[in-house]
């Protein structure tokens with residue numbers, strides 16, 4: 001225990017009980033204090049301290065609002081603060097305002113010698129936990145302090161539950177989305193694995209599209225969306241009859257109609273991603289649109305086609321041309337690149353085509369299956 005002089009703070013763990021006279025100073029340990037009494041009357045502070053210490057509180061004292069704030073600056077938040085209204089330097093109202101702003105979780109009980117209703121109402125509006133009139137009895141003080149601290153505990157508890165509940169809900173929502181994604185990715189691979197001609201198509205489209213998009217300046221979440229969109233772009237083919245998908249000869253109008261339904265069906269299947277990954281849904285819906293408006297399902301033109309879908313369309317076309325199908329042989333990469341350039345401006349986006357070509361300068365490094 002160290003004896004301190006007026007306002008002296010002699011050690012980080014020793015904060016002065018702010019006293020107007022040196023002989024009244026007494027040492028306190030800041031770390032364990034749970035109550036601050038702010039009053040310019042030493043006798044009032046003493047008697048309040050005595051009453052509260054008998055209840056198990058460890059009290060700090062200050063003789064004005066300004067000194068009260070100094071004490072709080074040293075100790076950090078103190079759960080219970082009892083403050084007089086009329087004081088030099090900074091009065092009770094000013095002190096209350098500052099405490100509410102800087103230490104909002106402290107519970108402040110205001111004390112006054114005068115029975116002014118408006119002052120009491122003002123204090124409560126400013127966030128005081130209670131307003132008491134002097135002189136105050138031990139029983140009343142005890143009851144009011146208990147009530148103020150109970151209220152504070154409830155507020156803190158509520159906040160804790162709210163925060164942790166929100167976090168838990170967020171974590172679960174994320175996990176649900178991850179599980180959903182894993183499910184559709186597995187489904188996409190299982191769909192392709194059944195067919196020797198399309199095996200690995202989605203992964204390659206995804207790789208081509210990512211390399212192209214990176215050339216066009218995509219990065220971070222935008223690039224992730226293209227990666228996933230490329231992987232899932234044909235997921236809606238689950239609804240297309242296999243006989244149609246693998247038909248070696250040209251399609252009848254009814255069969256072609258069936259093929260044109262896969263983008264919209266894919267979009268519906270992936271609707272749980274609508275909020276988190278709208279770009280993935282745009283790719284799935286619009287990867288068969290053409291710049292000249294002759295694509296499907298919406299017949300969008302030019303820039304009305306989402307850029308992510310225009311990029312995936314280039315990747316999709318290239319992979320389709322460079323892999324063997326039941327009805328034709330694979331085209332060499334150089335030939336397929338020339339074809340991409342030929343249809344740039346009518347079917348495909350010329351910028352996306354050029355970015356694709358620039359991103360794949362060496363055909364021998366392309367992931368084309370043997």
Ligand SMILES: [Fe+2]
Nearest residue numbers: 233234287288
């Ligand atoms: Fe498709």
